[in-house]
Amino acid sequence: EAGVTQSPTHLIKTRGQQATLRCSPISGHTSVYWYQQALGLGLQFLLWYDEGEERNRGNFPPRFSGRQFPNYSSELNVNALELEDSALYLCASRPRAANTGELFFGEGSRLTVL
Amino acid sequence: GENVEQHPSTLSVQEGDSAVIKCTYSDSASNYFPWYKQELGKGPQLIIDIRSNVGEKKDQRIAVTLNKTAKHFSLHITETQPEDSAVYFCAASRGGSSNTGKLIFGQGTTLQVKP
Numbered sequence: 001e002a003g004v005t006q007s008p009t010h011l012i013k014t015r016g017q018q019a020t021l022r023c024s025p026i027s028g029h030t031s032v033y034w035y036q037q038a039l040g041l042g043l044q045f046l047l048w049y050d051e052g053e054e055r056n057r058g059n060f061p062p063r064f065s066g067r068q069f070p071n072y073s074s075e076l077n078v079n080a081l082e083l084e085d086s087a088l089y090l091c092a093s094r095p096r097a098a099n100t101g102e103l104f105f106g107e108g109s110r111l112t113v114l
Numbered sequence: 115g116e117n118v119e120q121h122p123s124t125l126s127v128q129e130g131d132s133a134v135i136k137c138t139y140s141d142s143a144s145n146y147f148p149w150y151k152q153e154l155g156k157g158p159q160l161i162i163d164i165r166s167n168v169g170e171k172k173d174q175r176i177a178v179t180l181n182k183t184a185k186h187f188s189l190h191i192t193e194t195q196p197e198d199s200a201v202y203f204c205a206a207s208r209g210g211s212s213n214t215g216k217l218i219f220g221q222g223t224t225l226q227v228k229p
Contacts (some may be wrong), residue, residue, distance in 0.1 A: 004157070027159075033216070033217075035219075040221070041221065042120075042203060042219045042220060042221040042222050043203065043205075043217075043219040044219075045216040045217065045218070045219075048216060056144055056216055058216065090158070092157075100165075101146075102148070102160045102163070103160070103217060105150075105157030105158050105159070106157050106158045107155065107156055108157055110156070
């Protein structure tokens with residue numbers, strides 16, 4: 001069974017540009033989570049999507065947005081990039097109707113903002 | 115607000131020794147406490163978890179203890195091996211009717227096991 005896949009693995013942008021990161025969850029998983037892992041700050045919760053809707057978001061500005069498609073894949077968009085947006089962006093998925101339990105993480109997309 | 119504090123930030127042990135990592139959470143409604151291991155270049159992977167109705171759980175060389183009154187939980191690794199070297203994260207979340215869907219992670223502990 002394929003795990004959570006993310007693309008691109010690396011992305012380099014300049015300040016003010018926009019970045020789009022993509023995630024495909026494990027087959028059968030409907031919930032997708034996005035986390036930001038900046039150096040020394042652990043994993044910070046960004047967004048939670050389930051059944052195509054945004055269910056919760058973390059303490060990030062509105063320029064961080066995303067969506068979930070009918071096939072449950074997801075996209076994270078970061079507008080007006082700032083230097084401090086440089087981080088590893090991790091996507092995770094969870095089975096249908098599992099409020100808690102294991103999150104299955106992808107290997108992440110590393111975004112560098114110059 | 116929701117917060118999880120994790121200590122120590124780095125831990126170096128000799129192969130065969132034990133390692134203990136401690137976490138404290140602030141949200142008293144938290145009832146699910148997983149531990150994740152992240153190896154270099156990979157995403158975090160669940161190694162053990164515990165729910166609030168249990169005080170201790172063990173799986174071979176790893177164990178987790180939970181003290182709900184003190185809002186503390188700890189990871190214990192016995193007979194450490196070089197392949198245990200990684201970054202370990204604790205986390206806490208709510209479930210059930212107050213589910214927010216998110217895990218609140220600690221800052222991580224870099225464990226180095228010296229051969």
